[in-house]
Amino acid sequence: MQKSVVVLVGSGSIGQAIARRVGAGRHVVLADLRLEAAETAAKLLEDAGFETSAVAADLSSRDSLLALIDHARSFGLIANVINAAGVSPSQAPVETILKVDLYGTSVLLEEFGKVIAEGGSGVVISSQSGHRLPALPEEQNAALATAPTEELLALPFLASITDTLKAYQYSKRCNVLRVMGEAPKWARRGATVNSISPGIIITPLANDELRGPRGDGYRRMIAGMPARRAGTPDEVGDLAEFLMSSRGRWITGADFLIDGGCTASYHYGELQYLKATH
Ligand SMILES: NC(=O)c1ccc[n+]([C@@H]2O[C@H](COP(=O)([O-])OP(=O)(O)OC[C@H]3O[C@@H](n4cnc5c(N)ncnc54)[C@H](O)[C@@H]3O)[C@@H](O)[C@H]2O)c1
Numbered sequence: 001m002q003k004s005v006v007v008l009v010g011s012g013s014i015g016q017a018i019a020r021r022v023g024a025g026r027h028v029v030l031a032d033l034r035l036e037a038a039e040t041a042a043k044l045l046e047d048a049g050f051e052t053s054a055v056a057a058d059l060s061s062r063d064s065l066l067a068l069i070d071h072a073r074s075f076g077l078i079a080n081v082i083n084a085a086g087v088s089p090s091q092a093p094v095e096t097i098l099k100v101d102l103y104g105t106s107v108l109l110e111e112f113g114k115v116i117a118e119g120g121s122g123v124v125i126s127s128q129s130g131h132r133l134p135a136l137p138e139e140q141n142a143a144l145a146t147a148p149t150e151e152l153l154a155l156p157f158l159a160s161i162t163d164t165l166k167a168y169q170y171s172k173r174c175n176v177l178r179v180m181g182e183a184p185k186w187a188r189r190g191a192t193v194n195s196i197s198p199g200i201i202i203t204p205l206a207n208d209e210l211r212g213p214r215g216d217g218y219r220r221m222i223a224g225m226p227a228r229r230a231g232t233p234d235e236v237g238d239l240a241e242f243l244m245s246s247r248g249r250w251i252t253g254a255d256f257l258i259d260g261g262c263t264a265s266y267h268y269g270e271l272q273y274l275k276a277t278h
Contacts, residue, residue: 199259
């Protein structure tokens with residue numbers, strides 16, 4: 001019997017939290033650049049009653065994403081796709097950030113948009129970082145939203161980026177715009193697609209930052225946020241679940257900032273001091 005399939009690309013904490021909320025009774029494909037990460041997540045989910053398979057997949061490669069789609073479709077129709085893969089500014093050089101976070105996410109939206117099931121739904125994890133860029137010229141917005149994927153990385157305003165934080169911010173802004181550009185196409189299949197822009201979410205990566213040399217700066221930022229604490233993957237999972245549920249059917253092409261008020265404080269509150277460095 002054909003199953004309803006959920007595909008998670010990037011099997012880290014945020015992705016797992018979402019998959020657990022939408023995966024019951026379905027086949028959950030856990031994909032990650034590191035097969036070990038996908039297998040670890042698959043074991044956790046299997047032990048909690050989910051049916052899973054784990055595969056290696058590289059978000060920055062169209063061939064790899066096409067192979068992932070073939071794998072997923074061998075189980076049934078792809079009802080949900082979750083993109084929670086990404087590399088952060090302290091993890092990778094500019095070229096890798098743009099290739100994975102910006103180009104890879106755009107290819108994923110394009111290719112899954114061709115096969116998503118009628119009534120299906122996708123979610124892309126962007127970041128509050130994209131909300132720290134000033135407004136871009138209208139022609140740059142349009143290019144990020146709709147330029148052919150294979151031409152994206154050659155756009156002059158992207159090709160000239162030399163700073164990893166800028167590369168991350170443009171990538172995350174692009175995720176939001178690309179979701180807007182793709183939503184009308186996904187709608188032809190009766191499917192919705194949205195992005196979520198989280199603030200500081202406690203994951204192994206964030207805990208490393210808190211224990212590392214930038215820990216004091218991180219703690220100061222968290223103390224200055226309206227919520228006075230970091231977020232949890234489950235809180236992002238709850239939002240994603242709503243967007244992908246029957247209650248979210250009137251929501252598509254939209255971005256949701258979930259950051260404990262960090263962005264509001266960055267622009268207009270006590271975190272304005274960060275503008276000098278971010
Ligand atoms: N944790 C936070 O505070 C935070 C805040 C805002 C946005 N985000 C975003 O959330 C997403 C998930 O982050 P997380 O905190 O769960 O981190 P994580 O490191 O736990 O998960 C990311 C996963 O993506 C995988 N990955 C990296 N490159 C890949 C590639 N080319 N192809 C496939 N998989 C790849 C990694 O192996 C890892 O398992 C990322 O896009 C990140 O930018 C995280």
